[in-house]
Amino acid sequence: MNTTLPAAILSIEGDIAILAINHPPVNALSQVVRESLVKGMTQAQANPAVRAIVLICEGRTFLAGADITEFGKPPQSPSLFEAQDAIELGNKPVIAAIHGTSLGGGFEVALCCHYRVAVPSAKCGLPEVHLGLLPGAGGTQRLPRIVGAAKALDMITGGLHVKAAECLAMGLLDELVPEGQLREGALAFARKVIDEKRPLRKVRDLDGKMLGARAHPELFVEFRKANARKFRGFLAPEYNIRCIEAAVNLPFTEGMQTERKLFLELVSGPQSIAQRYAFFAERQAAKIPDLPTDTPVVKVAKVGIIGAGTMGGGIAMNFANVGIPVVLIETAQDALDRGLAVVRRNYENTVKRGRLSKDAMENRLALLTGSLNMQSLSDCDLVIEAVFEDMAVKKTIFAQLDAIAKPGAVLATNTSALDVNEIASAVKRPEAVVGMHFFSPANVMKLLEVVRGAKTSNTALATAMDIGKKIGKVAVMSGVCPGFIGNRILRARGLQAQAMLMEGCMPWDIDRVLYEFGMPMGPFAMSDLAGLDLGWSAATSQSSTIREVLCEKGRRGQKTGAGYYDYDEARNAHPSEVTQGIITEFMQRSGQVRRDISDTEILERCLFAMVNEACKILDEGIAIRASDIDVVWINGYGWPVYRGGPMHYADSIGRRVIADKLKAYGTLMGADFHISPSLEKS
Ligand code: T1G
Secondary structure (H helix, E strand, O other), rough: OEEEEEEEEEEOOEEEEEEEEEEOOOOOHOOOOOOOOHHHHHHHHOOOOEEEEEEEEEEOOOOEEEHHHHHHOOOOOOHHHHHHHHHHHHOOOEEEEEOOEEEEEHHHHHOOEEEEEEOOOEEEOOOHHHHHOOOOOOOOHHHHHHHHHHHHHHHHHHHOEEEEHHHHHHHHOOOEOOOOOOHHHHHHHHHHHHHHOOOOOOOOOOOOHHHHHOOOOOOHHHHHOOOOOOOOOOOOHHHHHHHHHHHHHOHHHHHHHHHHHHHHHHHHOHHHHHHHHHHHHHHHOOOOOOOOOOOOOOOOOOHHHHHHHHHHHHOOOHHHHHHOEEEEEOOOOOHHHHHHHHHHHHHHHHHHHOOOOOOHHHHHHOOEEEEOHHHOOOOEEEEEEEEOHHHHHHHHHHHHHHOOOOOOEEEEEOOOOOOOHHHHOOOOOOOEEEEEEEEOOOOOOOOEEEEEOHHHOHHHHHHHHHHHHHHHOOOEEEOOOOOOOOHHHHHHHHHHHHHHHHHOOOHHHHHHHHHHHOOOOOOHHHHHHHOOOOOOOOOOOOOOOHHHHHHHOOOHHHOOOOOOOOOOOOOEEOOOHHHHHHHHHHHOOOOOOOOOOOOHHHHHHHHHHHHHHHHHHHHHOOOOOOOHHHHHHHHHOOOHHHOHHHHHHHHHHHHHHHHHHHHHHHHOOOOOOOOHHHHHOO
């Protein structure tokens, strides 16, 4: 006998009820799901034949959290709390049957079940912190009661998705059932619960782990100190910590009140609004309006990478990490050996940090082969060129590649700014050419700019976007222009920063303002990190810029112990009298008179110049939508996600206000500066 509910089917097998939720795409706890939980549980508990209830989901995953699209709208009953009470306070044992990713409110529902089983491929987590929130349905109070305060702090403030085996070890799961047999396994477990007369075990009643933590309040002090840098500027981590402190020190009901109060503060605050915006923006970026969703995609079974330098090696790791073999091409054996050695060292560091097993490292390294012969690329489905940023060199390589690569192969360039159309002109199959701009370090940074050339085919574009997601990148499509989206905006900011050095600022003034805004570092610290001599040549240097003079003096950045800053042995940056002297001399030579520049002016000229360039990028159709630009800067340059990105930030200030401020700065913005048409009209 089956009962159909708004987003579920309730069925009875013998003395076990099965409530199967079905609400694609991820069984989010929308109103219809909450209603189905209350109705299904009530009916099953009222049925005298039923002695246990299995809660399971159809589709790709168990409940994956509250429906984020409902936030900021009037609440619709029943509430998530009512749905949880219908489970936890019922008169029959409820077993959660978990697959996919049981996250946020979804896992909080599972924690209200009396027992939890999962397939080995499942993951559980309370990642609300990534949305600028906290687990607002009892997760901060129930999780520590099972795993203890220390593990709860890591899991919740890290927003971790924890593998089923680890969840079992921590006591979050009662049993792992065979992969692909979740329903059968859950029913068998329910049978045991009935036959063994297991109790209605409620997590809220567990207190053993809390007693232990109560005796060690220093845990929270140390945790805050150890994570201060990582949590800098964010509200949600601190609020999550306070909730876990409440779980340790207060009775359950009072702890729940603390959680509710802090959740309500976060959910209506600008940081969570920005982080929820960023969550959806990232998913929007994958949607290219004029690219049919059924566009054929090349299956990438083997990748070729030309250039085994820092970028080439880092790019190669992305593919090896997901089991795709890579052949790395170099022109000389020592360069090839060096490149492969860097890759091995990167993996060894990850193993040392305990984030990769030695076997996994060896398996990945086994997927990487090196060759001095470009013919080795002939069976690759995707070839990525990652050589020196010189157009002539790139065109020569693509012409050679054209004669070697197999029909249908996608030919990508990792260029960070050069004209993809010109590169494509070097081959007879320009439709196969696409830009895949990785960000350094390529094995770490999540952003991938996929550059669509004038002749790039839909298949080449779709393949680049698809493989980008498969290797864990956030792919954003860009049109062709110097610097594409991210670096073009970076340049606009850099022009203001450099100009202000000639008006009275020192590099450390500008870096401080942007660091305090939330950027990981300012433009001058970034330049020192990357190396001031990128693209510089002693042969042609003429002391014409501050950067040239620094390079001529051997101050080429962190790697030389000095650049804009002086660096100590621990590579800590210190303001430099040498740099100050160079800047002062430059100002005197050009007759500039120093003036005091406020932090506000520094911030506005840097950020508003970025917004203006972003508007031009939209005006020119280089980016599809404003939120794509935000995704680029959050994932490629460390724009603080709690501020949503340059365009979200612009909207929070008002584009009209920005246009007026830019006009007020007038010629200070530079002789070549002009306001974007769309910003002008806003
Ligand atoms: N609400 C609404 N829509 C969601 C959603 C959610 N929670 N999760 C995903 N979607 C949409 C997404 O926008 C996309 O839509 C589609 O589903 C597939 O997503 C009270 C307050 C589950 C790991 O943080 O991490 O519970 O673009 O492309 O790569 O304490 O989605 O197809 O139209 O990401 O396979 C807590 C968020 C919420 C989990 C699947 N939960 N989701 O990844 O697919 S707050 C989360 C994810 C909360 C409680 C608190 C991932 C995923 P479209 P996708 P995927």
